[in-house]
Amino acid sequence: MADTTTTGKIGKFTLNHKNKFEIDISGQTSLDNVDKANWMRLAAGVNNSTPAANDTTTNDEYYDGEGFGTSDVTSKRLQITLAGHRLEGDPAQDYIASKQLAIGDDLKTLFRWTQPSGDTITGVVTLTSIVSSGGAPGAKQTFSVVIVFNGKPIFAPSAKVAVTxxxxxxxxxxxxxxxxxxxxxxxxxxxxxxxxxxxxxxxxxxxxxxxxxxxxxxxxxxxxxxxxxxxxxxxxxxxxxxx
Structure with missing residues (x-):
């Protein structure tokens, strides 16, 4: 069955697992090198994803506003927080865990987010707030990372695919x-x-x-x-x- 829940003719709910996250474990730091990336899916052990736009806004008041202000988004910094349990031996998790003590450009690589619609967002990212252990004695170890896009990522809309x-x-x-x-x-x-x-x-x-x-x-x-x-x-x- 399709991974959606139909709610009548007005729309449907899409399940979160239809999102696909991939990280380049070769550490390419330029979008010109996408064809050289060694993509690994970041999915095993991950049970939560939280995207954030991190809008920068300006709030202003002008005389023609009659006392009411305006708000403008002047920049964005896209990030995705992925969290779950540490799965040792998973290539994507192992790569991120290996960067826990890294700084500077060593924390940069390529990342690709394929959305349920098939649209893709690809960019150079910095791996921040890496957590590869921790938790209660009888629990699985914790895993989490905040993936921050550097600059404007490439957005590629999916091709229109007909129902077969x-x-x-x-x-x-x-x-x-x-x-x-x-x-x-x-x-x-x-x-x-x-x-x-x-x-x-x-x-x-x-x-x-x-x-x-x-x-x-x-x-x-x-x-x-x-x-x-x-x-x-x-x-x-x-x-x-x-x-």
Whole structure:
């Protein structure tokens, strides 16, 4: 199934694990050397990520504001805090842990953040606030790092990817008059441009369907429920039986 929760036609919730973080363990310090980077995924042992823009703002009042001020963002410093448990032997964690006593340029490398949409943010970063141990005696050791982007990162929007298939589960089912059955729908690929699913019943007098795939039996008979995302659709045939 897709890693989203549909909330009707207005949107959906995306699960955090769809974010992908990668660090260059060769220590390249220029965006001109992205093709030389040795990318390792920073995921194992990590259970929390917190991005922050660190806006710098100016607050001003002008005579034409009639006593009300304005606020302008004059700069940003993007950072991501990653935290979890120390997993020794993981290349990405080991690289960061090896920099715990480093200073200056030795703490700089390349970092890439691929968002659930497929958009990527790539830049030169400084590894700060490295923690590679600590915790209660019977607990796993702590791991955390604050990854700070130096200057403006490169933002690369994902290419528009079309939906290739819509699969409705179960493909056939039965429900008694007055009862409900819930359908689930998987849309591929994961990075499709529009994965919003809409449902339609071929016969609303026999069975109706809501925006979350819940089918209600109205009268004895059968109806085909069609789920559509992008220009693809899948179907489930629902047989309505006596109560």
């Amino acid at each position: 298939s819509v699969i409705v589960t179960p493909p056939t089912d039965s429900v008694k008059v007055g009862n409900t059955v819930k359908l689930s729908t998987a849309v591929t690929p994961d990075n499709a441009a529009d994965k919003t699913v809409t449902y339609e019943s071929s016969d609303n007098l026999t069975a109706t369907v809501t925006s979350d795939g819940t089918v209600t039996g109205i009268k004895v008979g059968s109806a085909t429920i069609t789920a559509t995302a992008g220009d693809k659709s899948g179907k489930s045939v629902i047989t309505v039986t006596t109560a």
